[in-house]
Amino acid sequence: MAAVFHVELITPERHLLSAESTHVRAPGSAGDFGVLANHSPMVAGLGPGRLQIDFADNRKEEFAISGGYFTVENNKVIILAETCLRKSEIDLNKARADKQAAQQRIDAAATPAERDEARASLDRANALILVADHKGD
Amino acid sequence: MAGLKLIKRRIASVKATQQVTRVMKMVAAARLRRAQESMMNARPYSLTLRDAIRDLAAHVDASSHPLLEVRDVDHVGIIVVTGDRGLAGSFNVNVLKRAQQLMNENAQHQIHLVTVGKKGSEFFARRGADISHRMQGFFNSLNFSHAIELGEAVTAQYINSTMDRVYVVYNEFKSVIQQRVVVEQLLPIEPDSSVHNAGAEIIFEPSEIEVLKAILPKHVNVQLWRVLLESFASEMAARMTAMENATKNAGELIDSLTLNYNKARQSAITGEILEIVAGAEGLK
Numbered sequence: 001m002a003a004v005f006h007v008e009l010i011t012p013e014r015h016l017l018s019a020e021s022t023h024v025r026a027p028g029s030a031g032d033f034g035v036l037a038n039h040s041p042m043v044a045g046l047g048p049g050r051l052q053i054d055f056a057d058n059r060k061e062e063f064a065i066s067g068g069y070f071t072v073e074n075n076k077v078i079i080l081a082e083t084c085l086r087k088s089e090i091d092l093n094k095a096r097a098d099k100q101a102a103q104q105r106i107d108a109a110a111t112p113a114e115r116d117e118a119r120a121s122l123d124r125a126n127a128l129i130l131v132a133d134h135k136g137d
Numbered sequence: 138m139a140g141l142k143l144i145k146r147r148i149a150s151v152k153a154t155q156q157v158t159r160v161m162k163m164v165a166a167a168r169l170r171r172a173q174e175s176m177m178n179a180r181p182y183s184l185t186l187r188d189a190i191r192d193l194a195a196h197v198d199a200s201s202h203p204l205l206e207v208r209d210v211d212h213v214g215i216i217v218v219t220g221d222r223g224l225a226g227s228f229n230v231n232v233l234k235r236a237q238q239l240m241n242e243n244a245q246h247q248i249h250l251v252t253v254g255k256k257g258s259e260f261f262a263r264r265g266a267d268i269s270h271r272m273q274g275f276f277n278s279l280n281f282s283h284a285i286e287l288g289e290a291v292t293a294q295y296i297n298s299t300m301d302r303v304y305v306v307y308n309e310f311k312s313v314i315q316q317r318v319v320v321e322q323l324l325p326i327e328p329d330s331s332v333h334n335a336g337a338e339i340i341f342e343p344s345e346i347e348v349l350k351a352i353l354p355k356h357v358n359v360q361l362w363r364v365l366l367e368s369f370a371s372e373m374a375a376r377m378t379a380m381e382n383a384t385k386n387a388g389e390l391i392d393s394l395t396l397n398y399n400k401a402r403q404s405a406i407t408g409e410i411l412e413i414v415a416g417a418e419g420l421k
Contacts, residue, residue, distance in 0.1 A: 013178050045343065
């Protein structure tokens with residue numbers, strides 16, 4: 001039995017999760033990383049991507065997040081996500097449509113700000129598709 | 138008979154008022170439910186973020202980001218959050234009183250006001266206070282972009298030293314029947330003094346500067362977002378209670394006026410009968 005730690009997953013709209021976990025994999029803004037129990041204190045920025053939480057009772061759950069912050073201290077992980085969807089909540093067709101729309105917006109963007117904004121929504125759509133398509137391991 | 142007509146007219150007028158207060162109460166109640174829901178949903182995120190940031194602030198050097206920097210105080214910024222409209226009991230008055238008190242406490246400093254809501258802006262404009270930024274008329278379509286606008290305005294003034302310390306005064310939502318006026322220091326971000334291992338190394342991903350640069354301005358916006366939601370929910374709750382009382386008072390007034398009306402009518406009838414009887418007696 002692996003050592004456990006507490007994890008909280010919170011978005012501005014809802015308190016998604018408060019549970020015991022053995023392993024969290026998160027999409028850091030500088031690359032994915034994993035956290036096990038007794039990790040040193042850390043604060044990390046999160047990019048859009050796939051978040052996986054392995055619970056103490058051997059269940060696993062995947063989420064798509066659009067960005068946020070990750071803190072760990074004293075065996076307590078807090079994930080503050082800007083938006084977060086459980087894998088089961090993702091509407092894959094809508095995500096694909098969003099992706100297409102975002103790509104068109106990138107091509108049509110007139111200003112750098114518009115292009116960045118469109119890129120960000122492309123990244124978010126990609127994160128949703130990545131999670132929805134992921135078969136699990 | 139003139140007295141009777143007068144009473145009748147008053148009853149009609151009070152009834153019309155009661156109708157208005159009853160509708161206002163119902164509108165406030167419907168809005169309150171929505172406002173309370175979004176506030177309850179926003180609370181965990183913003184309070185957890187606040188704790189995380191204050192904990193973080195205890196671990197990093199105050200010079201690592203302008204929003205952490207503690208300066209000698211010359212200029213004090215006060216954000217006063219009121220509503221756009223009155224008829225909400227003591228909701229606006231309480232905040233304005235507390236803000237005035239805070240201004241008196243800081244009388245030795247230059248004070249710059251940021252008013253949110255029409256009531257606060259009118260109140261301080263009448264008193265000739267220096268209002269450096271005002272926002273009003275948006276509560277009915279309140280969304281996160283308003284918090285960003287407010288946050289950016291305040292942060293900019295803090296960074297260019299037009300404000301050295303920023304407080305926010307608002308109504309905190311305790312329950313439908315209880316709102317509490319609170320004063321919070323928004324900037325500089327106060328480190329959590331209870332952190333013991335303040336010197337301990339924290340790993341930053343990708344880097345301390347990157348993380349602070351992204352997270353601190355966001356933290357300010359998120360805190361203000363919660364403040365706006367708390368205030369709006371409080372306003373609706375206060376208005377609902379005030380209008381409920383007004384409706385009840387109008388009801389009591391109508392009851393007592395109706396009683397007076399009936400008494401007056403009865404005495405008029407008695408008077409008429411007496412006259413008739415007296416007339417009949419006279420004919421004998």
